[in-house]
Amino acid sequence: MATSDNTHVPASNVVRVTIPASVAYNFDSITKVTQTVLGKLGCLGCHSGRDIRFIIEDNFAVDEKLNVFPNINNVGNELAR
Amino acid sequence: MNSPVDELGIGLICFPGMETAVQSLSGHIDLVEIEPQTSWFTESPESDSFRFDPQFAATLIAMPQPKVFHGVGFPIGSTLLPPKSHFETLNAHIDAVKPIYTSEHLSFNRYCNTEGSVHQTNFLLPPLQNQKGVETAVRAIHHYKQQTGKPFAFETGVNYLRCRPDEMEDGEFIARIAEESDAYILLDLHNLLANQLNGRQPVNDLLQQLPAERIIEIHLAGGSWYQDYYLDAHSGVSSPELLALTDTIVRDLPCLKSIVFEVLPDYFGQGFTESDLRRQLEAMKKIWDHRNATAAHRRRYERIKSRRPVDNSLIPEVWEFALGNIANSGSNEDIPLQHELLQDPGVAIIRNLIFEFRASMLVSGLKMTCRLVKLQMGTQRFHQLLKDYCATHESEIFGYASALRFAKFLEEQQLNIPYLQGMLDFELSAAQTYIDGKIRTLHLSFDPFLLLDNLVHWQNPPPQLSSTIQYQVEIHPDAPITDKDALLRFNAVAHM
Incomplete structure (x- = not known):
């Protein structure tokens, strides 16, 4: 849970981390190439087709028992092959 | 001219x-x-x-x-x-x-x-x-x-x-x-x-x-x-x-x-x-x-005017409302133009594409938050959540505005998903800092990087990442950097 008050936490129990906004907002970029931050915050580009970002996120599916598995029939996976 | x-x-x-x-x-x-x-x-x-x-x-x-x-x-x-x-x-x-x-x-x-x-x-x-x-x-x-x-x-x-x-x-x-x-x-x-x-x-x-x-x-x-x-x-x-x-x-x-x-x-x-x-x-x-x-x-292309008769009785405001409303999944069959447009199979294509546009904006605007929700709810329920949101909330053309609106919706759902509020705060704060250049500090009762590491690799986070340790995460503005640099910078500035 996020909190703005940690005054009751002993200083020795506080981990301080500094992180650039572009990394924090684009954490995936540490492990693989993705869009830049701008592409996520700005106006949608011009096209009248399918926006595949939703489809790409569906490359992994999660079933009712919360098992995670590759969604091999997904369009995003087909594009990646 | x-x-x-x-x-x-x-x-x-x-x-x-x-x-x-x-x-x-x-x-x-x-x-x-x-x-x-x-x-x-x-x-x-x-x-x-x-x-x-x-x-x-x-x-x-x-x-x-x-x-x-x-x-x-x-x-x-x-x-x-x-x-x-x-x-x-x-x-x-x-x-x-x-x-x-x-x-x-x-x-x-x-x-x-x-x-x-x-x-x-x-x-x-x-x-x-x-x-x-x-x-x-x-x-x-x-x-x-x-x-x-x-x-x-x-x-x-x-x-x-x-x-x-x-x-x-x-x-x-x-x-x-x-x-x-x-x-x-x-x-x-x-x-x-x-x-x-x-x-x-x-x-x-x-x-x-x-x-x-x-x-x-x-x-x-x-x-x-x-x-x-x-x-x-x-x-x-x-x-x-x-x-x-x-x-x-x-x-x-x-x-x-x-x-x-x-x-x-x-x-x-x-x-x-x-x-x-x-x-x-x-x-x-x-x-x-x-x-x-x-x-x-x-040259083949010399302007030849069309002689086809055109109905000029319809006005653009009525057209825009009819088609716009239908595209946004509304419909009023009593209005003849809306009834006519609903018979067009292209309308279903437009509606599907609009849903994918909106969903894409949300899952990339709040990427790790959405992944956490999906991992905790399953794909089917997560998709339904997105559909419910799109059916009841205005569309936005800017990514950040869209993320803000969806974040509020998620908070209202009271989903009882561990770390959800912290993840939302983290992603929104990072976006805001990227936009306005102001430093923001978050205090989290769990290790955000362990959570993020799980989410990046599509793994459900362990039930208890929380500990007596507080994590004070300072997000500061930066110039756009390459992916390779990102890892180096991140590693270079984490400290206890």
Whole structure:
């Protein structure tokens, strides 16, 4: 849970981390190439087709028992092959 | 009067994220086209003020090629003119990047309902094709030209609807707007081929109705099929059919200044490579060399006016409300126009595409938050959550405004998902800092990087990441950095 008050936490129990906004907002970029931050915050580009970002996120599916598995029939996976 | 434009050559639309490809293929690119609003920010869903990203602008300015602006988000086929703040930002952006001319789309993406409130569709919809539709576009173009003072071209749009028996033909509609507004035409041949493949006017018939001397730019792209419709997807290289068609057309265009290729950055890494882009640009160069090759007396495209009768009784405001409302999944069968449009199978395509646009914006705007929710709820329930959201909440054209609205919705759902609030705060704070440059500090009762590491690898986080240790995460502004640098910087600044 996020909190703005940690005054009751002993200083020795506080981990301080500094992180650039572009990394924090684009954490995936540490492990693989993705869009830049701008592409996520700005106006949608011009096209009248399918926006595949939703489809790409569906490359992994999660079933009712919360098992995670590759969604091999997904369009995003087909594009990646 | 539109000022004359010099010959430019082969171009590429450069989105944020494509800078490296543009620089690497610089020798194949004569001009860089930019969709300015893709690098603009808004502060909130309620805000109508914008500002452009100075870092991306600086990157563009440093590129040696001339620039052209291709507007998105505020098309000229609409009765609703863009807000004053749009032109203030656009003009500041023009002053910085100095494009030779600007263009926009012959479409609409906003409508006013019967109570007078304005709604977004997040999709470029076709305007009403009669004389009142012509006048609407002419008014918007005059306004655009007056506000920017730059030469102006409008793009021929894609239209997934069937032809209506009493509407103006596509070519005639485009021609009248160009003539009555004294605008140039940006001939998007991929759009026009999509329209032809989906049952609308054949490209060559359409060209026969155009004033060819007004065509200064051609757009090419790649598309894909979806439920028997050919989509203007910008998903890869142009088909041999489109390249062959373009090669025959450019020979008869006397004033062509450029051929520009469009591909979305999302497709890089999804099968589309820099080699593909190079081959595309090389093919376009060969076509470019055939421009205006036909002797004047043998040119095929001399404007022939359509004689088809047109019903001018319908007004654009009614059309925009009917189609916009239906596109946004509303429907009122009692209204004859809405009833008519609902019989068109293209409406279902538009609705599906709009849902994917909106969902894409959400899952990329709050990527790790959405992944956490999906991992904890399952795909089916997560998709239902997105559908519920889209059915009950306004659409936004800016990513950050969209993320803010969805974050509020998630909080209201009381989903009881561990770490959800912290993850939301983390992503929203990072976005806000990226936009306004102000340092933000978050206090979390769990290790955010262990959680993020799980989410990046599609693993459900362990039930208890929480501990007696508090994590104080300071998010500070930075210049855009490469992915390789990102890891180094992150590692370099974490400390206890």
